[in-house]
Amino acid sequence: EDETHCLARNALHHIDHFAEIWAPLCTGKCLVIVDDKYCKDPQALTNVMENHNIKRFLGLPALIDAILDELMKKNQTISNEKVSLWISTGEPLTIAIAQKFFKHFTKNQKLVNFYGCTETTGDCAFFTIESKEHLEQLEEIPIGRPISNTFIYVLNEASDEMGEIFVSGGLVAQYYIHD
DSSP, X not given: OOOOEEEEESGGGOGGGHXXXXXXXXXXXXXXXXXXXXXXXXXXXXXXXXXXTOOEEEEOHHHHHHHHHHHHHTTOOOGGXXXXXXXXXXXXXXXXXXXXXXXXXXXXOEEEEEEEOTTBSSEEEEEEEOOHHHXXXXXXXXXXXXXXXXXXXXXXXXXXXOOEEEEEETTBOGGGTTO
């Protein structure tokens, strides 16, 4: 409700970012699209976030890590404490990055791990880490719960084997159905 601007990073050439573009616009928000150069300059990116009062950030764990390194290097507490929702997607979120996140942020920020696979049209599961104390209970960051209209199964031959993830529901790309 209190968001006025949303941020999209270099979104115009990635089909996966369809919702990242249209969800804010369909709800009457302004969309700030930043070029790749901002993703290579964490300080410039955080300045854009501050200037536009961005309240959520979606990015690769490596980019979140780079932003945290930049902030720690400059010993900034970042007025980006306004950014209360940090979403990690595109590659596995590590415990080390999550620990660094909660070492830096201590005031009501949440870190969410999104999971998606090639067969889906986007992220299909999420796991929210609420606090440093919550993180301390984890050995690794899980993929979490499926989003609405999606089911996730872990299938294996025997109970002592690591399983394979199967996704079903509305997010499965059409060309995977019946294959």
